[in-house]
Amino acid sequence: xxxxxxxxSGVGGLTVQRAILAALPSADTVYLGDTARVxxxxxxxxxxxxxxxxxxxxxxxxxxxxxVVACNTASAVALPALRAELPVPVLGVVDPGARxxxxxxxxxxxxxxxxxxxxxxxxxxxxxxxxxxxxxxVARACPLFVPLAEEGWTDPDDEVVRxxxxxxxxxxxxxxxxxxxxxxxxxxxxxxxxxxxxxxVRLVDSAxxxxxxxxxxxxxxxxxxxxxxxxxxxxxxxxxxxxxxxLGRTVESAEHVDV
Numbered sequence: 001x002x003x004x005x006x007x008x009s010g011v012g013g014l015t016v017q018r019a020i021l022a023a024l025p026s027a028d029t030v031y032l033g034d035t036a037r038v039x040x041x042x043x044x045x046x047x048x049x050x051x052x053x054x055x056x057x058x059x060x061x062x063x064x065x066x067x068v069v070a071c072n073t074a075s076a077v078a079l080p081a082l083r084a085e086l087p088v089p090v091l092g093v094v095d096p097g098a099r100x101x102x103x104x105x106x107x108x109x110x111x112x113x114x115x116x117x118x119x120x121x122x123x124x125x126x127x128x129x130x131x132x133x134x135x136x137x138v139a140r141a142c143p144l145f146v147p148l149a150e151e152g153w154t155d156p157d158d159e160v161v162r163x164x165x166x167x168x169x170x171x172x173x174x175x176x177x178x179x180x181x182x183x184x185x186x187x188x189x190x191x192x193x194x195x196x197x198x199x200x201v202r203l204v205d206s207a208x209x210x211x212x213x214x215x216x217x218x219x220x221x222x223x224x225x226x227x228x229x230x231x232x233x234x235x236x237x238x239x240x241x242x243x244x245x246x247l248g249r250t251v252e253s254a255e256h257v258d259v
Contacts, residue, residue, distance in 0.1 A: 012146070013185050
């Protein structure tokens with residue numbers, strides 16, 4: 001059976017793994033969360049690329065057949081270096097999400113939310129315009145969404161959540177977007193709150209988009225349940241405490257690795 005390697009700067013990439021397992025439950029996976037160096041979104045492109053290469057080398061030694069870069073920031077800046085280094089296909093989350101958004105928008109006014117690093121890279125903006133020349137793309141960094149998701153503060157009825165979401169997204173409402181890319185792996189946990197703030201806007205989850213691309217490349221095996229391993233670069237306890245919230249199932253153990 002094919003083995004899929006997945007890495008992210010921490011726990012957020014588990015939303016990508018969750019979508020992949022929903023689309024391809026027979027697949028084996030090895031997930032690496034670089035919890036010792038999180039977050040990537042505030043670091044330089046050069047630093048993120050070096051971290052990404054180290055993560056990929058660890059996963060390559062686990063005999064993976066495909067690498068999914070679940071981190072939006074790493075997908076935005078490190079894919080060329082990863083593809084040059086690895087002998088297996090490397091997929092990032094930016095292009096699949098951009099393709100879906102470009103097709104879904106009726107007006108061509110598309111919003112993107114993500115980390116500071118993802119937004120500053122311009123990767124989503126460029127990818128959307130490649131798919132839909134002439135599209136008007138409005139991008140906004142929403143850094144407080146990450147700690148809200150990790151602390152479990154995602155209830156759309158919570159006044160703190162409502163306030164933060166409104167503060168970030170009200171300018172996008174004013175821009176008249178009809179489609180919004182959730183350009184960070186943490187943001188799907190806030191989907192209900194985002195949808196309440198922007199009820200007429202189509203939300204695009206890059207995790208769901210890349211899961212469809214993985215399913216197109218990896219054959220399914222009927223009746224088989226995949227085997228999943230979890231690696232972290234810091235002590236596992238914090239990862240294990242929150243992983244289930246992102247993956248949608250219990251994660252009982254994780255192995256500490258040096259990268």
